[in-house]
Amino acid sequence: MALSENILCELQRIVGRENVLTSKEDLIPYSFDGTAAMIQMPGCVLFVKNAQEVSSILKLANQTKTAVVTRGSGTGLSGGSLPSVDCIVMCTVRMDKILEVDRANLTMLVEPGVITLTIADEAIKAGLFYPPDPGSMKISTIGGNVAENSGGLRGLKYGITRNYVMGLEVVLPDGEILWTGNKCVKDVAGYSIKDLFVGSEGTLGVITKVLLKLIPKPAAKKTMVATFNVMDAAAQTVSDIIAAQIIPCTLEFLDRTTIHCVEDFAKVGLPLDCEALLLMETDGHPAAVADEAAKMEELARKNGAMEVRVAKDEAEANKLASARRSAFSALARVSPTTILEDATVPRSELARMVRFVEVIAKKYKLRVGTFGHMGDGNLHPTFLTDERNKEEMHRVHEAFKEIFDEAIRLGGTITGEHGVGLAKKDFLPKFLGEAQMRVHRELRKALDPNGILNPGKMFE
């Protein structure tokens, strides 16, 4: 059932005719997100400008029992912002203002549609630092990052989005607008409801303002790349670095397939004759950085690294980091469909997990490239496939099932940073168990009794 004329008219009245898309051609770009092989046509797309509009829309949606799916840039990788059929897509990209940078309190207040990279750049301009750096930061929005609790390359040392959210303005499903949090570094009045909205994947409310924590910018940074001819040596190096009580800000891993695709795409001069590559970065006080970098190089060599290359300057460091960031795009060039997945295992099980992925790829005759945040145990096995080939897609799904079961068996989880969305929905109850699922359902039902917000996502 398409959206009725009445509802559309009312929506146009709320946000203005120029902020509503309804024609099929206009809706197609909003019928999918970054997740492969999932397409559903919404009823309309709205570009909202403030919390009041969001509130009016949600009230209308409740009266008419219309589904609403919030969307930022649509870079999600678990189908979190995939529209429901004929739903209202509430797009926040035009709420893109940085409202305040407070240097004295080290905070930044932003609207949800601000691009993550813009936030990082603004922080640098103020001599400060916003660490979370998801792979898609050039285009992802902060609202999406908060909703998905996005990680990034620097997660190991600096943590993830959750650790940098000090306050939120949220419109609840019934249209009530509430503010939670403040600029204080500690505050124990009342429950921490802020924590519920971070990572709620657009199911509990619509985020309309975010108060972010910034930190002082590290004075120095050293970036290096080590290559290995056996995967286990790379994994052992990671373990040794952690055991040596060094917490680098980045410890990223690329396998052979990914290295080749990246080099082919980005031409940064990566060595092509290795099985595994580690991108390592340490930051902080110059003296401490020098110490740690030397130690990391030594550990890589001790584990038989073929080569350890230290970036000479900022430009080369950026080039190496962007090589890693382009891993997904580079793999995506190779085949019509790339299905990137997200599995996290305890650090001590990393090598075993990477080997398991390779075995499974062979078993199902699939091409896979694996990369990820080695320091966090967060891996992104990426299958290179073609969604038009139904038979091959079936094998991909079978392969993923085995990979997830193995991840859980090794004490890991099904999602490190991409969320549950639609893609991992079946795995959530397996991981959480019935009692926690009950709390999840009751919580959602209490906030959204009519089930209008992002229905069918995360869990039923």
Add this chain to the structure above:
Amino acid sequence: MHPEGKTSLSPRIVDAFMAIVGKENVVYGEQELLVYECDAYTLEKNLPNVVLLPRSTDQISQVVKICAQEKLPIIPRGAGTSLSGSVLAVTGGVMICLSRMNRVLDIDFRNRRALVEAGCVNAWVTNAAKQKGFLYAPDPSSQSACTIGGNVAMNSGGPHTLKRGVTTNHVLGFEIVFPDGEIVWLGTRPDGSEDVPGYDLRGAVIGCEGMFGIVTRVLVKLIKAPQAYKTLLGIFESVDEASQTVSDIIAAGIVPGAMEMMDQMITQAVEAAYHFGFPLDAGAVLIVELDGLAAGLDKQADRVVEICKKNKAREVRIAKSEQERMDLWKSRKRAFGAIGRLSPNFLTQDGVVPRSQLPEIMRFIRQTSDKYGLRIPNVFHAGDGNIHPLILYDERDPQQVKNAVAAGNDILERCIELGGSATGEHGIGVEKIDFMAKQFSKETLDAMKMLRRVFDPETRCNPHKMFPGSKRCGDFAGKKQISA
């Protein structure tokens, strides 16, 4: 004294509890129960009907199931060091005390985590990890007595919050017994990876003041102990200049492990009591402690000295030995004790403001002091904006008592106006119920109540706390003169 709705408990149920936890782990009878009539907030007191000291999660679950059947209030308790009355048995009920579940169960140095029972004392965790160079970061002043379970319930802080964060930043996951008796693990599991899918129920439970269930085992993060410390003492002409120094240090990109300030009145009292050699005419003293890798610490210290001097510090001393460092900290930690020299009674508050508002709130406190004719010395976590004004009064003078309470309320209301909070680390409990409606909108309060009912539909777990309209222990207002 007893409020309406006092819980009654039949001997049959007490027998059932004894069968579960063992007779020796049941405290019953008015004399024995007196110990449990309040926590460190002593203005309101009431006896629970019974106190149980279980030895296992399973025992707790069984007990809680009986309480669910019989509709009895449950009050979880650790060491009872809370400063806001958060473990008070307002209408009686079954108090479940975790103090006999106090073991460190496992330390996983490789993955930097420790699994402890909820009754484990905070300081024991660090003690167990320190031979390998690790520590558990949150260090509330009561750390030698307070329990990890209590810390989870109150989301406790400590002097090192500025750099390291509070309890929620260091607790990966925990086992909890829900109010219906079900045992669930929330957050990261002891052998699992850190990321957990779904809603952050872990985060929602931390700081819930024991209202969502009973936490029984906790998986905490361990961090590497700093390789070196550098502790400085800046002596300033005024609180304003010391406050500006705090802001400038942060703005210079330095995040010290701790920054603590004492104003003139406190400094004089501390000096009179312990003779650390503080100048008696200084407007304020600021303790700045840098920690981290030894490499580079000297340079940071130089930079801090420079910033102090720029703000007209009269003198900056650097602790030359571990002994000198310990002495400096002793002066700070004993500051409360020195107050006895100034006044027969004092009332302390726990407001917090954004760091940039420190000079403003300090000015307001001076005005409040003048307005009510009461002296209000200050010793506080300057880096966090967490103030602890000490309102001095004499309980023999009823007008002073009234004024002290009014002054405390004025200061907390001003904290809220300045974008802060009525409590930085002590919690709402019963003490600060009246501030909830001042700090939060109706929508936010409703959302909190909704959340509570998701975990505890019958609102039986630690009832009559936090929310406006909760029952209080009789007519307590007139007794506020008993100092905190």
